[in-house]
Amino acid sequence: MSNEPGTFTACGACAAKRLNLCAGMRHKPSALPATSSARTLVQSITARRVICGPREWSEFVHVICSGWAMVSTAMADGRRQTLAFLLPGEIDSTASLFQPRFGRTIEAITEVFYRRFRREEMRDTVLSSPDLLRTLGELWSAERAQADDLAIDLGRRTADERIARLILDLGKRLALHGMVQEQTMDFPLRQRQIADATGLTAVHVSRVLNEFQRNALIRIGGRKLTILDYDQLRRLAEA
Amino acid sequence: MSNEPGTFTACGACAAKRLNLCAGMRHKPSALPATSSARTLVQSITARRVICGPREWSEFVHVICSGWAMVSTAMADGRRQTLAFLLPGEIDSTASLFQPRFGRTIEAITEVFYRRFRREEMRDTVLSSPDLLRTLGELWSAERAQADDLAIDLGRRTADERIARLILDLGKRLALHGMVQEQTMDFPLRQRQIADATGLTAVHVSRVLNEFQRNALIRIGGRKLTILDYDQLRRLAEA
DNA sequence: CGGATAGTTGAGTTATCTCAAATGCAGTGG
DNA sequence: CCACTGCATTTGAGATAACTCAACTATCCG
DSSP states (O other): OOOOGGGOOOOTTSHHHHTTOOTTTTSSOOSSOGGGGGGGOEEEEOTTOEEEOTTOOOOEEEEEEESOEEEEEEOTTSOEEEEEEEOTTOBSOGGGGTSOOTTOEEEESSOEEEEEEEHHHHHHHHHTOHHHHHHHHHHHHHHHHHHHHHHHHHHHOOHHHHHHHHHHHHHHHHHTTTOEETTEEEOOOOHHHHHHHHTSOHHHHHHHHHHHHHTTSEEEETTEEEESOHHHHHHHHTO | OOOOGGGOOOOTTSHHHHTTOOTTTTSSOOSSOGGGGGGGOEEEEOTTOEEEOTTOOOOEEEEEEESOEEEEEEOTTSOEEEEEEEOTTOBSOGGGGTSOOTTOEEEESSOEEEEEEEHHHHHHHHHTOHHHHHHHHHHHHHHHHHHHHHHHHHHHOOHHHHHHHHHHHHHHHHHTTTOEETTEEEOOOOHHHHHHHHTSOHHHHHHHHHHHHHTTSEEEETTEEEESOHHHHHHHHTO
């Protein structure tokens, strides 16, 4: 539940573990060539700082060790859309193994510890191992499914549904790492950030969240979120 | 501009050409093993029929030879979201090389000629060639960018913007194959289908399209669309 | 303690939806 | 060749989810 670098818990389902990138996360050594070790030291960055800018031709793939980050785009007139939140163990995108993701910003939400892998090296390593390659394909399929789900949320679901789904999705992903206890999880998101991710405004997010709390579906406070009525929330989410 | 099977024109940018899948499209032989040829005959299907259902554990990757298809999901209560239109030369998803895409339906919009490649064989072929592998990575990156763009459209753009962008996007992709002449292209989409793709209702699509025509941005008729004022449309689209 | 950022709340607006009826158009069968 | 049926589109009127603006309050951090 903490953001300390050492407390990351890899699980069988997470990208980092599955691509063998856990070196420095108190796990098996990385599958990357020894020569790359110096370049893949754990980086750290404070909340709200940019990890990778939209016009940066980054030669790195980013893997989150601890903390929360987000990937988003900003339009010229100020509209923003967040494409994904990145939780511990997650890679910014499998696509970034092949090309940088132009026009997208990766930002730290909390303090973040992350590793940077040189794209070329990581790609060569992954592509030269049949096992890793199969894993990559699976991660990629999951990522595609997630992208599709986002489109369905934004295109066809109501505000209530979107927010309920976001909460459940984050809860599920955090639970993979044992980061949910007694239905309670860290929840560092500002309402503005929830709004950016769900295609809503912060004002409306505030209303929906309070409505949820009035109905005893969730409780938020002190940067923590507790799911009080999981079934109800789920019913809302999968309508 | 026609839907006949023989008239497909591969271009350097399309998935089929780049992954060497053009056999049977009057192009170079496929890179697939000879043994697979019998299984990759061109299939044909009439408009509105399902190419691959949402619960089907398809062992195939689909590549469109001619005609238009679409990938969409339906929710229990009837809401639908289209995730992509598939034009000649396009693959259903690079992710489908690894896993079937559950919950998504691929449907023919017009009469469609397409090829099915056995996932396993195609994957092995692609993964065992460094060239094809690099190409695959590029296609995947492009697909990821397109998925992101869809999320931005649905989350943050107005109806006018979404529709203008859809038209320009389709025009651009058709132009790759020389399927746009004098700013005019085949346009077999029903307003309902445009609505499903843009997260709007058919009624609202009708109003926007008529507004566009009243402003002399486009002309639609006889299943053709002409872009009359490209600059204006573009300005609308990239706001 | 003070300033900045985040969240709440109310009131009024609007883009888009819903419903419903009217029209157009294409294919079918007699 | 026409009447019929079923879809697609248009149009109007009214409803509503979500937005905007603005003021107020709470919370955090130095």
